[in-house]
Amino acid sequence: MSARIVLTSVTVDQRGARLLGPLDLAIQPREHLLVTGPSGCGKTTLLRVIAGLAVPSAGKVEIDGELASDGRRLLVPPVRRRIGFLFQGTALWPHMTVADTLRFTLKQSGAAVERAAVERRVAELLAWVELVGFEKRLPSTLSGGEAQRLALARALAPAPRILLLDEPLGPLDAELRGALIAKLFELEKRLELTTVHVTHDPEESAALATRRLRLEHGRVVEAVRA
Numbered sequence: 001m002s003a004r005i006v007l008t009s010v011t012v013d014q015r016g017a018r019l020l021g022p023l024d025l026a027i028q029p030r031e032h033l034l035v036t037g038p039s040g041c042g043k044t045t046l047l048r049v050i051a052g053l054a055v056p057s058a059g060k061v062e063i064d065g066e067l068a069s070d071g072r073r074l075l076v077p078p079v080r081r082r083i084g085f086l087f088q089g090t091a092l093w094p095h096m097t098v099a100d101t102l103r104f105t106l107k108q109s110g111a112a113v114e115r116a117a118v119e120r121r122v123a124e125l126l127a128w129v130e131l132v133g134f135e136k137r138l139p140s141t142l143s144g145g146e147a148q149r150l151a152l153a154r155a156l157a158p159a160p161r162i163l164l165l166d167e168p169l170g171p172l173d174a175e176l177r178g179a180l181i182a183k184l185f186e187l188e189k190r191l192e193l194t195t196v197h198v199t200h201d202p203e204e205s206a207a208l209a210t211r212r213l214r215l216e217h218g219r220v221v222e223a224v225r226a
């Protein structure tokens with residue numbers, strides 16, 4: 001289910017400032033690419049370009065051989081890229097229960113529409129992230145680790161081939177970080193995901209990475225095998 005991602009001469013400019021690039025990057029199927037660098041170096045912009053949430057000023061983005069963005073043309077919208085995005089912080093909807101969060105995501109993405117299929121998928125996702133029994137809970141009643149696992153389940157709900165992680169471990173203490181890293185490792189292998197993982201701390205997720213990339217001022221300054 002994983003996908004190959006290729007960025008060719010990608011740049012992102014905003015209000016006269018260069019946020020990213022020029023960048024040439026190939027990410028292989030089932031790779032876990034760890035992207036590090038100082039604040040403002042273009043890490044999150046890179047994720048947004050892959051997801052289709054930001055359109056390059058120039059260059060091409062290909063996903064599994066399909067041209068997704070070409071210069072300023074968005075050829076494949078975010079909903080069709082089959083990408084799960086785990087944002088910095090959980091960004092959960094406060095008025096939705098755990099189960100309703102997943103139901104809404106499934107219906108919006110088109111991954112499941114019929115009630116029986118939705119309920120089967122919700123049950124499967126909750127089992128994956130060990131939240132069975134939490135179906136009626138609101139986000140405000142969840143611990144930090146539980147909320148982050150729900151956010152992970154939401155990212156996995158549409159059966160993505162690519163998982164994008166934007167500082168997902170930042171708000172968690174050391175014990176919860178370790179637990180989430182273990183869960184990510186398990187699910188990546190089971191679902192054969194291609195993962196791009198942004199972090200300020202390259203050591204926190206070293207066990208997951210197959211390759212490390214360091215950005216500075218929107219450009220790659222170091223790329224090493226983990």
